[in-house]
Amino acid sequence: EAGVVQSPRYKIIEKKQPVAFWCNPISGHNTLYWYLQNLGQGPELLIRYENEEAVDDSQLPKDRFSAERLKGVDSTLKIQPAELGDSAVYLCASSLLAGQGDTQYFGPGTRLTVL
Amino acid sequence: AQSVTQLGSHVSVSEGALVLLRCNYSSSVPPYLFWYVQYPNQGLQLLLKYTSAATLVKGINGFEAEFKKSETSFHLTKPSAHMSDAAEYFCAVSASNQGGKLIFGQGTELSVKP
Numbered sequence: 001e002a003g004v005v006q007s008p009r010y011k012i013i014e015k016k017q018p019v020a021f022w023c024n025p026i027s028g029h030n031t032l033y034w035y036l037q038n039l040g041q042g043p044e045l046l047i048r049y050e051n052e053e054a055v056d057d058s059q060l061p062k063d064r065f066s067a068e069r070l071k072g073v074d075s076t077l078k079i080q081p082a083e084l085g086d087s088a089v090y091l092c093a094s095s096l097l098a099g100q101g102d103t104q105y106f107g108p109g110t111r112l113t114v115l
Numbered sequence: 116a117q118s119v120t121q122l123g124s125h126v127s128v129s130e131g132a133l134v135l136l137r138c139n140y141s142s143s144v145p146p147y148l149f150w151y152v153q154y155p156n157q158g159l160q161l162l163l164k165y166t167s168a169a170t171l172v173k174g175i176n177g178f179e180a181e182f183k184k185s186e187t188s189f190h191l192t193k194p195s196a197h198m199s200d201a202a203e204y205f206c207a208v209s210a211s212n213q214g215g216k217l218i219f220g221q222g223t224e225l226s227v228k229p
Binding site: 043093097099103107 | 157166207209
């Protein structure tokens with residue numbers, strides 16, 4: 001069974017440019033998460049989807065970040081415009097359900113460098 | 116609110132030695148606790164999780180962790196370190212009533228010396 005797929009794996013852009021990350025979760029997983037991982041730190045949740053609905057986006061900086069999960073399968077996270085401080089790894093994860101004990105499966109991440 | 120503290124950002128052991136990575140949590144409700152491992156340039160992989168069943172949890176690759184409510188701890192151990200265990204380890208607590216949102220610690224980098 002394929003795991004969580006993310007692309008691109010690496011992205012280098014100049015500040016003020018837009019950037020988008022794509023995630024395809026494990027087949028059948030209803031819940032999808034986007035996490036931000038700064039260097040030397042643990043991941044922090046940006047947004048959580050249950051099917052098509054964003055049920056927790058309280059940590060998403062909405063002035064520049066946006067996300068969508070059309071048809072409740074794959075998802076795109078966008079930053080426009082990017083800032084130097086956005087350099088980090090963006091992780092996507094999925095789980096079968098949204099329960100407290102459900103295992104989240106992580107993709108390899110997209111490493112963003114903003115110059 | 117839940118939180119996790121990992122004591123020691125970097126731990127170094129010799130091959131064959133005991134591995135002990137420390138994790139303390141804070142939670143106002145019974146927690147679900149997780150240990151994940153991250154190899155360089157890879158995503159996180161679940162090692163084990165505690166979901167209120169047995170307090171001693173066995174995971175993959177010979178790792179285990181013990182939930183101690185009185186100490187609010189969930190330390191990760193392995194009797195004998197292998198070179199392949201060198202990686203970053205994250206402890207996480209699942210936030211109650213928040214759809215499984217994980218709150219991670221800062222991580223502990225494990226180095227294994229030959």
